[in-house]
Amino acid sequence: MLTFEDVQAAAKRIEGAAHRTPVLTSRTLNERVGAEVFLKAENFQRIGAFKFRGAFNAVSRLSTDQLARGVAAYSSGNHAQAVALAASLAGTSSVILMPDDAPPTKVAATRGYGAEVVTYDRYTGDRAAIAQQLATDRGVTLIPPYDHYDVMAGQGTVALELIEEVGPLSALLVPIGGGGLMAGCATAATALSPGIRMIGVEPAAGDDTARSLAAGERVEIGVPRTIADGQAIPIPGELTFAINQQLLDSVELVSDDEIRTAMAFAFERLKIVLEPSGASALAALLAGRIQGRPERIGVVLSGGNVGLERFLELLG
Template sequence: MSTLPVSLADVRDAAARLAGVAHRTPVLRSRQLDELVGAEVHLKCENFQRIGAFKFRGAYNAVSRLSEAQLRKGIAAYSSGNHAQAVALAAREFGSTAVILVPEDTPQSKKDATAGYGAELVTYDRFTGDRVAIGNKLAADRGLALIPPYEHPHVIAGQGTAALELLDEVAELDTVLTPIGGGGLIAGSATAAKGISPGIRVVGVEPEAGDDTRRSLLAGERVRIPVPRTIADGQAAEIPGELTFSINRHLVDEVVLVSDDEIRAAMRFAFERLKIVLEPSGATPIAALLTGKLAGARRVGAILSGGNIAPERFATLL
């Protein structure tokens, strides 16, 4: 295997930068979930992270490395919601400003939260516009430092700190399970997990309508799919990131798929049994566990990526 663009040392360095800034999120257990799954399950609750999702980890790590001159000029990002909030808050923490490109159909609660951190929002149509091209032009035109949601080694390293904490708290996991959108969370998590325990199994979860990473891993190259139409808006990626895929093709062992109905059932289970609120993307690991898609796992660490969902949408989905 050639040297990968992010290492365990990078993840540990990110953890040092995040110490005392990011929350060390709780790991929850449920006897009922263990019984239903037939395994010991440890849930890393990133819905309790700052901005309500794991994305703060990577955004803060990347922003922390910008020069004073870059911070004065400001920061740009593009995002379906959680990375937008993360960059907006990280920029504020460093006394900088943020301009965020978001899809027009981003849930209003996520738009409001991002604006609440002081960011300027610019919208585009996700079904007709290329956010990477639009975001790059926006950053270039305004002289801003661009921090993409996953195609950045410092972002990936920051996301990996969630798995680093999980493995520090729970010894001898045989499986780490995470959602996959653009691939940053699982790339960072796999880097941390395999760096600490080379034999550990790393499994990703995608919505059935958005299985670009699964298809890409099977094909051995990045595969583009139509814009996914799924309730898991945080996982509506058309194609894996080039950087994230270069890591995941080496370190991810399997990708399983869940339907929107299975995601809804997982959200309901988390709410009724665990007393936690998860957005659809954040519930996909529980959906995979409840539907028996992790055969052979005995001691599982699952990263629940976020809980940013408006009460009205939560009620409608359930």
């Protein structure tokens, strides 16, 4: 199992490399939801998303021999950029498997950090299997996007920083894709803020974690077709689900239109840009999905990697 001490150790490793992102508040948002809300703005993290935390922590744990050979990863965009940058900072090479319909801005950024990009069809190919074969063929170390303890520990520093800054919370809303961000954040938050409600948020079209929790085992769905590309995962991670099954209190679902509404609110009221996945937890709050009237709510805004054309297309 992942431990709070693992998250604390990760915080020390990433210090000075990762940004300590700001916590935003909004009187308008507080009045609208009837609670004090604290928004952890990971759109201001390096590479524009929380993923850099886990990627840098994982790369920093590699041996000298592993670093000499290089790393591989698979991702729709944010983990791709994160591993590419972490590898570059560590002085090693990276090869990244990305879907052929990944957002062009994310592909360009990944290449910009020095990675070699290999593409595949996300609707017909098994990305984990393809990436593992690629890593084996190249003799490099594969760093998965979420199903890896060092990655989860790094992501958990999001909640660690948030609660250190604002104090105990009644509830914490976290976007769920593969489950690594939630697993890390839940491990940290439940240790720092006993009694906190851990609430995951998924796009309605990609409710694999919600279904899995209801079934008591991992359930695979078709590759979700949703604007939240970072959460378009067909099945929860094996390691992440084991943790989330124990620590999650509930999972709320949001529609693509509700995500668009949250993106617009963030732009107009908070003056920030969020990608669809980065806005999903805020969407659940704005849509009134959180029951029981928690008084102090944390929300993870997980990323802001969306190009201008795509942003206008989504909100125009």
